[in-house]
Structures are given as C-alpha cells and as structure tokens.
Amino acid sequence: MSGSSAPAFHHDPVLGPRAVELLDPRDAHLYIDGTVGGAGHARLIMQRCRQCRLLAVDRDPEALAAARSALAPWASRVRFLQARFDAAAGDLEVRDAGIGGALLDLGVSSHQIDEDRRGFTFRPGAPLDMRMSSSGRTAADLLNTSSEDELGSVFRDYGEERRWRALAREVVRRRAETPFTTSDHLVAAMTRVAGGTVHHQDKARIFQSLRIALNGELEALARALPALRDALHAGGVLVVIAYHSLEDRLVKHAFRDWSRACVCPPELPVCACRGRPLGAALTRKPERPDADEIAANPRARSALLRAWRKAA
Numbered sequence: 001m002s003g004s005s006a007p008a009f010h011h012d013p014v015l016g017p018r019a020v021e022l023l024d025p026r027d028a029h030l031y032i033d034g035t036v037g038g039a040g041h042a043r044l045i046m047q048r049c050r051q052c053r054l055l056a057v058d059r060d061p062e063a064l065a066a067a068r069s070a071l072a073p074w075a076s077r078v079r080f081l082q083a084r085f086d087a088a089a090g091d092l093e094v095r096d097a098g099i100g101g102a103l104l105d106l107g108v109s110s111h112q113i114d115e116d117r118r119g120f121t122f123r124p125g126a127p128l129d130m131r132m133s134s135s136g137r138t139a140a141d142l143l144n145t146s147s148e149d150e151l152g153s154v155f156r157d158y159g160e161e162r163r164w165r166a167l168a169r170e171v172v173r174r175r176a177e178t179p180f181t182t183s184d185h186l187v188a189a190m191t192r193v194a195g196g197t198v199h200h201q202d203k204a205r206i207f208q209s210l211r212i213a214l215n216g217e218l219e220a221l222a223r224a225l226p227a228l229r230d231a232l233h234a235g236g237v238l239v240v241i242a243y244h245s246l247e248d249r250l251v252k253h254a255f256r257d258w259s260r261a262c263v264c265p266p267e268l269p270v271c272a273c274r275g276r277p278l279g280a281a282l283t284r285k286p287e288r289p290d291a292d293e294i295a296a297n298p299r300a301r302s303a304l305l306r307a308w309r310k311a312a
C-alpha cells in the first residue's frame with residue numbers, strides 16, 4: 001500500500017448521503033468543503049446540485065491534488081484552496097458573497113493513513129511525521145524536544161491515557177539514549193509502560209493524540225466554527241463529522257450555545273443580548289454510521305455527525 005503517490009479512494013465518504021442531505025446544497029450558492037480530502041463528500045455535493053459552486057479546501061497539497069482530479073467533471077464550478085479550514089472564511093469570495101453551507105469531515109483521510117511515509121500510522125518502521133502540510137514540526141520533533149509535562153498533557157488530554165505520567169517519563173528516558181524516529185520507538189515505550197502487549201486501539205489513541213497536538217486540530221476547529229457560522233447566509237447549514245470526543249464536544253457546545261434564545265451570563269437579571277437564537281441544531285444527538293457502513297469502512301466507527309442551521 002505504501003510508496004504510491006496516486007490518489008487512493010478506498011471507501012465511500014463517511015455518512016456521505018446523510019451529510020449532504022443535511023447540507024442541502026441548492027441554487028447557485030457557494031459551499032465550502034473545508035476538508036475536501038479525496039473529494040468523496042464534494043462529489044456528492046456536486047452531483048446533487050447542478051448550479052452550486054464549491055470552495056474545496058485542504059491543508060494537505062497531496063489531498064488537494066487528489067481532489068482536483070476527482071472533481072474534474074465539475075471543474076468550472078470548483079475552486080481549490082490549500083489552506084487550513086479556519087482560514088476559509090477569510091477568502092475574498094466568501095467574505096463578499098457569503099456561503100450556503102459548509103462541511104467539515106475532520107481528521108485524516110485513508111490516503112494519508114495508507115501512505116507510510118506520511119507517518120500517520122503505527123505500522124512497524126513508519127517514520128514519526130504526522131504533518132498535514134509539508135512544513136512545521138514532526139511527531140518525532142515533538143517526542144524528542146517537548147518537556148515531560150507537555151508530553152504528559154498530550155497523552156492525558158488528547159489520548160485519554162490513564163498512564164500518561166508513566167508514558168511521558170518513559171519517552172524522556174528513552175530519548176536520552178536514542179532519539180525517536182519511527183513508530184517502533186513509540187510502540188516500544190508504550191509496551192514497556194503497559195507491561196505487555198499494546199492493543200491496536202491503544203496505539204491508535206496515542207498516535208492520534210500526537211497528531212491532534214502537532215497540527216493544532218482543536219484550536220483550528222474552535223476558530224473555524226464561529227467564522228463559518230458568520231459566513232453562512234440565512235438558512236445556511238454547517239455540518240461537522242468528528243472522530244474524537246474532544247472535537248465533538250466543541251461542536252456540540254458551539255451548536256447548543258448558538259441555539260439559545262439568551263446568551264447573557266446567568267447573573268444578569270434581565271436579558272441584555274439579542275434575545276433570539278442564531279439558529280437551531282438539526283441533529284439532537286450526534287448521528288453515527290450504521291453497522292454496514294462500519295463493516296465496509298472500519299475507520300468510520302468513531303464518526304459523530306452534527307448539523308446546525310442559521311436562522312432564516
């Protein structure tokens with residue numbers, strides 16, 4: 001699987017039909033796919049709506065190249081932007097015209113995980129990279145230079161690791177002898193701390209924690225949500241598919257807060273704010289893929305979809 005630079009489309013997009021049904025693309029509005037990846041969702045958007053225009057955003061140049069070829073049939077209605085999705089609301093056309101809706105399908109794509117050289121995987125011998133774009137610190141840099149406290153916070157907060165202290169200490173001890181360069185080094189540290197075999201899910205959790213920290217994923221999401229909300233036309237929809245409980249919590253709280261009639265602090269005796277909701281959630285609880293979808297694409301198993309519509 002590794003070594004190929006050809007775009008790989010292994011699966012249908014996660015919760016694709018439902019996400020696009022909620023987004024409800026229509027007329028000649030502009031839509032943002034902030035995580036276009038292999039363009040699975042974007043293709044569904046373009047197939048469903050004959051006039052819509054799409055701003056296809058990804059911070060990963062390889063993903064954008066894959067999206068460009070997948071969206072070739074709709075090239076006249078698609079514009080590509082290599083950027084973080086939190087910058088998409090600052091795009092000139094978005095600022096001028098606003099958007100009919102936006103979709104964020106967070107995390108990494110199958111293509112990124114399947115390419116060992118990108119270092120998102122814990123398969124043996126894979127480099128510790130995990131950068132979504134080609135610049136910045138790698139996961140190896142993070143492991144080799146962060147303080148024990150910083151590493152502990154990453155494992156605890158993003159990895160929900162019970163033995164976060166011991167794992168951070170073990171990384172610091174080991175790197176003094178040999179700097180971390182491949183997945184094997186981190187798996188060895190985890191194995192030592194676990195006192196035996198480390199399960200697949202535990203490796204996935206710890207590797208994911210480094211990825212989230214390294215790419216500032218929660219910070220980007222926290223900035224993007226209000227920016228995209230403000231760019232929506234009246235009646236426009238924001239759809240987010242999250243794969244981590246902390247991501248989903250950010251989305252849940254944002255959608256709940258924006259749906260409140262009053263956002264004054266509780267100590268104010270009288271409402272002094274706008275006094276009407278900015279919009280309403282379209283999903284009361286997060287929606288999940290069904291068993292068939294998970295069987296066909298195991299990476300969909302942790303997906304949590306929420307949608308919110310701006311008041312008309």
Ligand SMILES: C[S@@+](CC[C@H](N)C(=O)[O-])C[C@H]1O[C@@H](n2cnc3c(N)ncnc32)[C@H](O)[C@@H]1O
Nearest residue numbers: 013035037038039040041059060063084085105
């Ligand atoms: C789960 S994949 C998206 C798959 C896509 N929906 C599809 O159907 O093929 C997530 C994509 O988002 C990109 N990404 C993650 N965080 C990003 C960010 N902050 N800004 C822009 N792109 C981001 C990744 O590079 C990756 O290509």
